[in-house]
Amino acid sequence: MGKICLILGGARSGKSRFAIDLAQKRAQKVVYLATGLSRVVSFTKVTENRKGTPAFVTSGLSVDEEMAARIEKHRQSRPRNWRTVEASDDVTKKVAGLDPDTGLVIVDCLTFFISNLLGRWNFTEEGSQIKESLIEDTVMEEMELLLEEIKASPADFIVVSNEVGMGLVPPYPLGRIFRDLMGRAHQLLAEAADEAYLLVAGLPQKLK
Incomplete structure (x- = not known):
């Protein structure tokens, strides 16, 4: 088991930049894991036999041009030798299938992982029709x-997520379900x- 680092922050708080800076200092073989669908995330070649390199996992759902531009900007900010892995609905399997010599993985961000899981449910406006406890x-x-x-x-893992409870x-x-789930997920990871x-x-x- 490697070390786990949790990075929380609001929109445009600098959390992704901080995660990248930490990863560059701590490892060479990085995997960037994307937990959302994206038309613009690209896959870059990494030297396979170098141990200690970081891995970066991105999570962004590109549903329109504005979101696509945001994801592209994030992609451009990452070092070219980092590998990007796109995992919209199989993040856990992607983590399990990482190369054993991967030095560090950045999961950016947990917010899309949770929202994609919520997207599997059919919601109605009437709260009585939503089985909140079952969903959570x-x-x-x-x-x-x-x-x-x-x-x-x-x-090692660096997990980035949005603080939405403030x-x-x-x-x-x-x-409300999304906000509560993010709070519970953050507590689980922080512990x-x-x-x-x-x-x-x-x-x-x-x-911590």
Whole structure:
């Protein structure tokens, strides 16, 4: 089992940049794992026999041109020798199938992993028709399976995620379920992590 680092922050807080900087200092063979569909994520060649290189896992769902541009900007910010792996709905399997000599994996970000899991459910406007406890338990089971694979890997992991629990209460059921799930997932990861940071205005605050 390698070390786990959790990085939280709001939109444009600098969390992805901080994750990249950490990875560059800590490893050479990086896998960037993308947990969402993307038309623009590319796969780059990596020298296979060099141990200690970081691995980066991206997570972005490209549903329109604006999102595509955001994902492309993130891709351009990563070193060219890092390998990008796209995993829209099989993140856990992708983690389990990583090369054993991978030095470090960046999962960026957990937010899309959770939202993609929620996307498997059919929601209605009436809260009474949403089995919230069943949905939350099912999604958290998937989260626990992912964490088990992360712990089983010899690679170090940097997991990036959006802190969404500091704003207003969402006015609709799906938004509240998503917010609550993110909070539970963050607590699960933070407990298992060796390090945890909160990014505010580009400044990392060490929590653990």
